[in-house]
Amino acid sequence: MGKLKFENVHPFDLAQTLDCGQSFRWVENEDKSFSGVVRGIVATAFYENGTLTIESDFDLDEKMWKEYFDLDLDYGKIKNDLSKMHPVLEEASMYAGGIRILNQEPFEALITFIISQNNNIGRIKGIVERLCENFGECIDGKNYAFPTAEKLALLSPDDLAVIRAGFRHRYIIDAAQKVFSGEIDLEKLRIMDYSKAQNELRKITGVGVKVADCVLLYGLHRLESFPLDVWMKRALSVLFKGYKGDEFGLYGGIAQQYIFHYSRMHKELFV
DNA sequence: ACCCAGGAAATTC
DNA sequence: GAATTTCATGGG
Numbered sequence: 070m071g072k073l074k075f076e077n078v079h080p081f082d083l084a085q086t087l088d089c090g091q092s093f094r095w096v097e098n099e100d101k102s103f104s105g106v107v108r109g110i111v112a113t114a115f116y117e118n119g120t121l122t123i124e125s126d127f128d129l130d131e132k133m134w135k136e137y138f139d140l141d142l143d144y145g146k147i148k149n150d151l152s153k154m155h156p157v158l159e160e161a162s163m164y165a166g167g168i169r170i171l172n173q174e175p176f177e178a179l180i181t182f183i184i185s186q187n188n189n190i191g192r193i194k195g196i197v198e199r200l201c202e203n204f205g206e207c208i209d210g211k212n213y214a215f216p217t218a219e220k221l222a223l224l225s226p227d228d229l230a231v232i233r234a235g236f237r238h239r240y241i242i243d244a245a246q247k248v249f250s251g252e253i254d255l256e257k258l259r260i261m262d263y264s265k266a267q268n269e270l271r272k273i274t275g276v277g278v279k280v281a282d283c284v285l286l287y288g289l290h291r292l293e294s295f296p297l298d299v300w301m302k303r304a305l306s307v308l309f310k311g312y313k314g315d316e317f318g319l320y321g322g323i324a325q326q327y328i329f330h331y332s333r334m335h336k337e338l339f340v
Numbered sequence: 341a342c343c344c345a346g347g348a349a350a351t352t353c
Numbered sequence: 354g355a356a357t358t359t360c361a362t363g364g365g
Binding site (some may be wrong): 188196234235238 | 360361362363
Binding site (some may be wrong): 342343344345347348349350351352353 | 354355356357358359360362363364365
């Protein structure tokens, strides 16, 4: 049984952070708190007046949760610096500046972003949930941990029919096998030269540049990563003419997430 | 019926 | 080699 309180957390917005398409397992409750599972721990998060509270029936590791929500990084300063780079980025940071880049489990980021390809966020959530319920360890009767690489590595693509992810089934199995066998060591990607890390991930069938960038950003905290999906390509061509996505430096991943969220919430900009 | 979704592999030109 | 088609599935 645990409760953590982090005070003076600014800038921060729980809904933006947990529902902006980087993580697919948090569910909003009626009181605006969010419940989810991180590293096998069921927890509920709530944010009010600068204080982020995490509660659980299980013991909570303060360091792990601080890291998960990236509380040691000065987002105020980063937001300021990014705002100076481009007027539209300033606008996007005003709108989406409560987002933090989560420190998710690398394997979970890998599998969920394989599932994300040519898919929409609502459906991704459903597939991920079925994946956990069918193949993850049951924690408390109704919540499930994300499945381990070992568990998935021993399955065949047809075993995944219950999650209804279609052509991605064989990609998921290939990823699990390469991680479980040690052929790919996800932890090593944290400090590896960026393009090397990208190529390492691309050895997995079903992982191209975009999925690799997402895994590096959301699972391995490579904040320089700037994933280009259909939304970002649209946003760059319409709002950042001439930009390729490599202009935002060390914290480009944060800029990317501001722009992604801002664009998704302003569809009218792209008609 | 058609089009699209946080793409990438397979095929064709 | 670059451009196009196909790949499951579900919602609008």
